[in-house]
Amino acid sequence: MNQKQLFVLLAILCIEMSTISCNGxxxxxxxxxxxxxxxxxxxYDWSSFYQIADTFIQNRTTPGLTVxxxxxxxxxxxxxxxxQTYPGDALNIPVDNQTFYDIASLxxxxxxxxxxxxxxxxxxxxxxxxxxxxxxEFNNHNKANITIRNLLLHNSGLQPDLDFTLFPQSTLIxxxxxxxxxxxxxxxxxxxxxxxxxxxxxxxxxxVQRITNISLDVFLKLxxxxxLEMNSTMFNxxxxxxxxxxxxxxxxxxxxELCHGIVHDETAWxxxxxxxxxxxxxxxxxxxxxxxxxxxxxxxINSKGKKVQIFEPETVDLFTTKxxxxxxxxxRALGWDTVPIQSVLPCGTKFSPLSFGHTxxxxxxxxxxxxxxxxxxxxxxxxxxDRNHSGTASLYFRQDTYTQICTILGY
Ligand SMILES: *[C@@H]1O[C@H](CO)[C@@H](O)[C@H](O)[C@H]1NC(C)=O
Ligand SMILES: *[C@@H]1O[C@H](CO)[C@@H](O)[C@H](O)[C@H]1NC(C)=O
Ligand SMILES: *[C@@H]1O[C@H](CO)[C@@H](O)[C@H](O)[C@H]1NC(C)=O
Ligand SMILES: *[C@@H]1O[C@H](CO)[C@@H](O)[C@H](O)[C@H]1NC(C)=O
Ligand SMILES: *[C@@H]1O[C@H](CO)[C@@H](O)[C@H](O)[C@H]1NC(C)=O
Ligand SMILES: *[C@@H]1O[C@H](CO)[C@@H](O)[C@H](O)[C@H]1NC(C)=O
Ligand SMILES: *[C@@H]1O[C@H](CO)[C@@H](O)[C@H](O)[C@H]1NC(C)=O
Ligand SMILES: *[C@@H]1O[C@H](CO)[C@@H](O)[C@H](O)[C@H]1NC(C)=O
Numbered sequence: 583m584n585q586k587q588l589f590v591l592l593a594i595l596c597i598e599m600s601t602i603s604c605n606g607x608x609x610x611x612x613x614x615x616x617x618x619x620x621x622x623x624x625x626y627d628w629s630s631f632y633q634i635a636d637t638f639i640q641n642r643t644t645p646g647l648t649v650x651x652x653x654x655x656x657x658x659x660x661x662x663x664x665x666q667t668y669p670g671d672a673l674n675i676p677v678d679n680q681t682f683y684d685i686a687s688l689x690x691x692x693x694x695x696x697x698x699x700x701x702x703x704x705x706x707x708x709x710x711x712x713x714x715x716x717x718x719e720f721n722n723h724n725k726a727n728i729t730i731r732n733l734l735l736h737n738s739g740l741q742p743d744l745d746f747t748l749f750p751q752s753t754l755i756x757x758x759x760x761x762x763x764x765x766x767x768x769x770x771x772x773x774x775x776x777x778x779x780x781x782x783x784x785x786x787x788x789x790v791q792r793i794t795n796i797s798l799d800v801f802l803k804l805x806x807x808x809x810l811e812m813n814s815t816m817f818n819x820x821x822x823x824x825x826x827x828x829x830x831x832x833x834x835x836x837x838x839e840l841c842h843g844i845v846h847d848e849t850a851w852x853x854x855x856x857x858x859x860x861x862x863x864x865x866x867x868x869x870x871x872x873x874x875x876x877x878x879x880x881x882x883i884n885s886k887g888k889k890v891q892i893f894e895p896e897t898v899d900l901f902t903t904k905x906x907x908x909x910x911x912x913x914r915a916l917g918w919d920t921v922p923i924q925s926v927l928p929c930g931t932k933f934s935p936l937s938f939g940h941t942x943x944x945x946x947x948x949x950x951x952x953x954x955x956x957x958x959x960x961x962x963x964x965x966x967x968d969r970n971h972s973g974t975a976s977l978y979f980r981q982d983t984y985t986q987i988c989t990i991l992g993y
Pocket of ligand 6: 680813
């Protein structure tokens with residue numbers, strides 16, 4: 583039963599039972615039943631969102647998408663549009679709000695950054711601690727001064743990725759890949775530039791795992807996804823779910839097959855699927871629930887009505903506030919990004935400077951605005967059947983859908 587139905591029911595009860603005092607007006611009635619008047623009194627017209635999303639589906643920017651919106655601490659919109667693939671292709675079946683998407687780099691924030699936030703809460707990790715105190719093997723080629731904070735800000739000096747074409751096929755196993763990262767040369771002096779790097783998050787995952795002594799996926803399930811009741815968020819999803827996982831790209835370089843239920847990102851794939859940089863599969867509703875918890879500064883009311891503090895309020899503030907003490911133009915907070923410095927904006931044109939979020943290569947986006955108390959998650963598989971087919975439309979897809987949702991809400 584939604585709020586509207588609940589209200590109608592309560593109103594009928596109220597009129598029927600004349601012994602109950604119904605005066606005091608609509609506002610006080612809503613307050614009495616703890617309903618949010620501000621939200622309730624507006625019914626939003628989502629038709630312009632459906633229209634714009636449909637255009638992008640029709641012109642093959644993405645075969646489909648799912649969206650979930652929380653506004654003022656309530657889930658106000660959830661929708662699934664289009665199909666898993668394009669007409670004429672296998673798997674051309676409609677997506678629904680249980681469809682799993684490979685969220686790619688959103689894993690950096692919903693995964694290893696979330697784990698780091700938990701360890702920070704518990705005093706088990708220090709942002710200015712040196713990485714080499716956790717990973718002695720990393721102490722070479724001038725990497726001794728890299729801190730946890732450098733990894734989270736993407737200013738460590740590490741290059742964006744490894745070039746796997748330089749590895750003989752048989753050597754592409756996790757231990758070799760980690761060794762290669764431990765012994766890599768710095769690309770630029772630590773702290774002097776912003777270079778977004780998957781390797782930062784792989785190293786951070788290793789730090790987290792050496793602190794907790796358990797695999798990142800297990801730690802997250804126990805400490806974040808379990809308490810937050812995110813039952814549709816996981817690394818290496820079971821084959822049982824494959825029918826409802828949106829496929830990503832035909833990988834002609836390494837896998838020679840369609841990535842369907844296996845992680846698209848090569849680094850995460852070669853590391854066994856559980857990685858700090860990518861690997862999570864999830865639904866828009868699960869991720870939007872997480873974003874709303876972040877807007878509530880770590881607080882979550884679970885299905886039993888019990889209050890659970892997923893992160894300490896100060897930890898949420900710290901990790902989602904843009905770092906200013908860096909010698910280069912910066913939009914980054916810790917792990918999280920804020921409104922980026924670029925012409926086409928993934929969070930649309932109406933998100934305030936008090937916003938935080940991230941994007942994923944596969945076509946996924948999660949952003950929240952503290953000022954508006956608004957969280958929007960849009961998951962898509964725009965890399966199907968290949969990463970290049972939609973060109974820059976995939977950038978406008980993000981900007982236009984986010985802007986349109988803000989417009990619908992009256993901004
Ligand atoms: C698809 O439609 C959107 C929205 O109208 C537009 O911005 C984009 O350029 C179009 N892309 C292509 C490839 O036609
Ligand atoms: C998911 O979709 C189903 C079927 O359309 C609907 O009944 C359900 O309320 C939706 N759930 C959420 C959380 O949006
Ligand atoms: C989605 O799939 C359904 C059922 O296979 C089909 O009828 C519909 O035309 C498809 N729509 C798109 C946009 O691919
Ligand atoms: C680390 O920082 C110290 C103090 O600034 C400096 O003396 C040292 O050369 C740096 N080490 C490396 C490997 O960059
Ligand atoms: C992990 O193992 C190390 C070494 O055995 C131990 O010192 C540390 O307390 C363990 N950490 C946790 C969180 O159990
Ligand atoms: C998660 O829980 C919801 C609601 O109980 C259920 O509909 C859904 O099937 C579950 N998803 C998974 C992957 O178990
Ligand atoms: C958010 O909503 C929940 C009920 O769903 C409520 O218990 C909680 O107090 C609200 N939090 C804030 C910050 O308004
Ligand atoms: C995508 O385009 C780039 C640059 O044009 C090209 O190097 C790459 O091979 C293409 N990738 C795929 C999967 O088509």
